[in-house]
Structure formats: C-alpha cells, structure tokens
Amino acid sequence: MADYDVIVVGGGISGLLSALTISRHGKSVLVLEKDSMVGGNCNSYNVDGFQVDTGVHAITHLREGPLRRLIDEYFTYSPVFMDHGDYYVRTEKGLTKLPSNIKEFVTFDILPRKDRFMLSQALTRALTQVTFGMLEGNQPVYDHLPGGLSADTYDFVDAVAYSLSGKSMKETSINRILYGGSFVRDSISEDIFEDEPQESTSYTSRITDTLSRYQLKSHFSNISRLATNKIAYAQGYPRGGLKSVLNAVLYSMPKTVQIKTGSRVKKIISEGGKVTGVATDKGVFKASTVVYSGFAKALPDLIDLPPDYKENLSHIDQTLSLTIWLGLSEKLKMFDYTGSEIWFKGGAYWAMPVSNHDPGLAPAGKQLIGFTFIIDDKKNIESEKKRAFELILRAAPGIENMIEMTHYQVTIPEKAAVTINGYFATVRPPVENLYLVGTDVDNRSMGVTRAAYSVLELLRAMKEDKKLLP
Numbered sequence: 001m002a003d004y005d006v007i008v009v010g011g012g013i014s015g016l017l018s019a020l021t022i023s024r025h026g027k028s029v030l031v032l033e034k035d036s037m038v039g040g041n042c043n044s045y046n047v048d049g050f051q052v053d054t055g056v057h058a059i060t061h062l063r064e065g066p067l068r069r070l071i072d073e074y075f076t077y078s079p080v081f082m083d084h085g086d087y088y089v090r091t092e093k094g095l096t097k098l099p100s101n102i103k104e105f106v107t108f109d110i111l112p113r114k115d116r117f118m119l120s121q122a123l124t125r126a127l128t129q130v131t132f133g134m135l136e137g138n139q140p141v142y143d144h145l146p147g148g149l150s151a152d153t154y155d156f157v158d159a160v161a162y163s164l165s166g167k168s169m170k171e172t173s174i175n176r177i178l179y180g181g182s183f184v185r186d187s188i189s190e191d192i193f194e195d196e197p198q199e200s201t202s203y204t205s206r207i208t209d210t211l212s213r214y215q216l217k218s219h220f221s222n223i224s225r226l227a228t229n230k231i232a233y234a235q236g237y238p239r240g241g242l243k244s245v246l247n248a249v250l251y252s253m254p255k256t257v258q259i260k261t262g263s264r265v266k267k268i269i270s271e272g273g274k275v276t277g278v279a280t281d282k283g284v285f286k287a288s289t290v291v292y293s294g295f296a297k298a299l300p301d302l303i304d305l306p307p308d309y310k311e312n313l314s315h316i317d318q319t320l321s322l323t324i325w326l327g328l329s330e331k332l333k334m335f336d337y338t339g340s341e342i343w344f345k346g347g348a349y350w351a352m353p354v355s356n357h358d359p360g361l362a363p364a365g366k367q368l369i370g371f372t373f374i375i376d377d378k379k380n381i382e383s384e385k386k387r388a389f390e391l392i393l394r395a396a397p398g399i400e401n402m403i404e405m406t407h408y409q410v411t412i413p414e415k416a417a418v419t420i421n422g423y424f425a426t427v428r429p430p431v432e433n434l435y436l437v438g439t440d441v442d443n444r445s446m447g448v449t450r451a452a453y454s455v456l457e458l459l460r461a462m463k464e465d466k467k468l469l470p
C-alpha cells in the first residue's frame, strides 16, 4: 500500500512546481529535500543586512511563457515582477546599450568599425544559409567568424556565447546566437514551442535535434526579428528578491503536500521494473509515482538503468558559475541604472545592481550588486575567485573603497548546458512510474523558464499515462 500518490525527489523550483501542480490535480505528494532548506538555486538569504539571491537572476518569458502559465493556473497569488530594464556593455568608457539587432550593431562603436561590418555580414550570411537549409546551424560560432578580428571582438563574441549557453564560442552553436536574436539571455522565443511536445519516443535528446525541429517553423519570422527586433519578450526581476518566487509556490501549496527537508534520497526502489518508492536514511517511502528533480547525471547512483541510457546521461554537459555579491556603503553613480550589464574584455561577467530594482534588498542608502562569472571547474576555485574579483576592480575602479559586504557563491546554474551535441534527458526515463523534471530535461529557453517548461512536460506525460486526469 503506497504512503503517497507521488514522491518528488528534490525541493528546488522544479520539484516544488511539480508538487504544487500534481497536488492540484487531486494527488497526495511528499517532497524530499536533502538540504536543510527548500528552494535549491531559487532562493535568497541575508548576509550582513543585504539580501542576496542564489545567483544573479532575470526571469524570462514572463508575458506568456511557461512560468506565467503555471502561475495563472496553479498559484494562489502571483509574485510581482518588475521590468528587468536594459542590457548594457561596460567598457573603460562607461556603459553602452547592448545591441539587440543588426541595425543597432552597426552603430555599436565599442568594437572597431571594420569588425562590426565583417561580423554583421557573417551573421547575415549564416542566418540566410540556415533559413534556406544550406546550413544545419550546429557548427561552433567560432567557425563562422571572419579572420583578422581584433582581440576585443573575439572577447565580445565569447561573452555573448557564455551568456547564451554557459560555454565558449567554440562550444556554442551558431544557432544559439541566431535564435537568441536579441544577443541577450532570452534565447529562444516561446511561440516557437507553443504546444509542441518535447519528447516523443527517445529517452534522451541532443540539443541539435530540437533546434532542427523548430527551424522550419521559425525561419522567416527570425529574419525579420534580426532585422527589426520588433518582438519584445518580457523579462523581470521579482520584487522582494528571488525568494518571493519560491514563497509564492510554497504559499500556494495545498495541505495534501508534505515537505521533508534534511532527507537525501539514496535509492529509488523498483520492483519488477516498476518504481514503487524511495529510500532515505530516515526510512522507506512508498508511492505509485516518483518524480526526480536532482541531476539526471546522478540518476544511475539511485536506480539501475539500461547501459545505453546511462551512457547518454554521462554526456550531459554542465557549467560552473561563481557569483560575487558586493554590498556597497553608498549607491555608486556608475551603477545608477535598472537592468544589467556585461563586461567582456579579458574575461566576462554579467552583473545586476538588484537593489536598484528593489531598494529593500540593501540597508537604506546602500547598494547591492551581483556579478556572475562562468569559471573553469578544472582550475583552483580560490584562484578563480581572485581572478574574478580583480576583473570587477578593473571594470569598476574605486568600487573597493565602498565594499561593506562580500559574499561568494559557487553553483551549477543549470543541470545541462546547451552546447553543440550536448545531451538532455527527457521527462520519461526508461523505467515505469518514474519521471524527470528540471533544467536537464528540457532544452527550451533557460533557468527558471526552462524548469517551468519541464514541469509542463511532466504534466503532459502524466496525463498521457493516465496518472492525472486531463
């Protein structure tokens, strides 16, 4: 006899959204979280009077995307999202708006004129070739760059590649740049995927499969998008910080959901090829369905899986990030804007002065800024931290005199990075009664938006499998 209808392993945003939505379909749910707090990468906490988030966050596709759909259908109340604002590029000369289309790029005088001309030609050529089927689009961005560009231009393209895929221009496909037409983080438009199932037959997918699936549908709209950038996607920052998204999910949770923290799932139990529950140090919990939201890569540690499936999971590519939060004793003029900025010269960061969105995140008159870097997991973390901190000092001279609080976070931002031929798991692994959710299960968009897409896929699969009523 099962203790619960469904057990959700992991209490990050994917696991909690799964628990909320499944319970609203009349099921009893147990969430097991290994840490002492729920939220995973979607939370905020206090450091010396400043409220830092788990990484710098801008939530995308808020107007009609997957998170909006879940909020409208399942939340008791919606978190308040404030407009993200503009993206800027910082150089020694100050801030310049990041170009969001080819027209703006032509006048983007941060890069040499000759380079801008050659790059826009290369971009237009690649887009035309992809559009007319002359190019698949899964070649590295680097292969499409004309020769003889300046070091700054290579650094700029690298920074854009990192912000779109978490990887360098040699590991990011030209498709990712083309379909991230506005050169910023909101990489794939939601209309492309409307009502399109993520998975049909296979248990894992390569990012390139999905890209080619949507190419046909979006060819012509993307040409006009690149030329005019008429489509604007809503990006926002939650008032009250990232934890207000988590709080809205928790507040909406019905009483039929039980959450146990400090409970690491060590084994997913199966009998006769069907999952029947999970085991933790504190005991065994039975359920007719288990939803796993930890790293898909770690699934083979918990349950026996077919060798070819295990092999696929081992190819999931991840990125390591470092966020440095600085609490400043006063508001700095050079960070007097709402939005975020990138630095690209001799290293890259993405930064957001979040207390400009919500002054409540810093003590009165003070400022809180988060700087996120992609770091090399093969290098010494302490030396990576030092290098990153030095880059901030180079980009914002004088900031060192204002620093009251410094806080470092080293995290894996998404469980799978969108790299060339990178692997993703899909919602149904090859074991009955087991489902997967999270940012390694769906390759659409990024971060929380991607997590929300994976939960919509979960609901679709569970309805198809008659585990939930339609």
Ligand SMILES: Cc1cc2nc3c(=O)[nH]c(=O)nc-3n(C[C@H](O)[C@H](O)[C@H](O)COP(=O)(O)OP(=O)(O)OC[C@H]3O[C@@H](n4cnc5c(N)ncnc54)[C@H](O)[C@@H]3O)c2cc1C
Residues within 6 Å of the ligand: 009, 010, 011, 012, 013, 014, 015, 032, 033, 034, 035, 038, 039, 040, 041, 042, 054, 055, 056, 057, 058, 059, 060, 263, 264, 265, 266, 293, 294, 295, 321, 322, 323, 372, 411, 412, 413, 414, 437, 438, 439, 446, 447, 448, 449, 450, 451
């Ligand atoms: C620096 C940084 C910047 C980011 N920027 C953005 C952004 O701008 N926009 C955006 O939308 N997103 C962004 N993200 C990504 C976003 O935060 C994540 O995609 C999202 O929070 C992932 O949620 P998740 O539930 O899938 O995974 P996680 O948050 O990793 O949650 C998984 C949970 O499962 C638990 N768990 C794992 N294994 C077990 C087990 N065996 N037993 C019990 N519990 C287990 C973990 O402890 C964890 O709590 C960023 C993340 C970082 C770190």
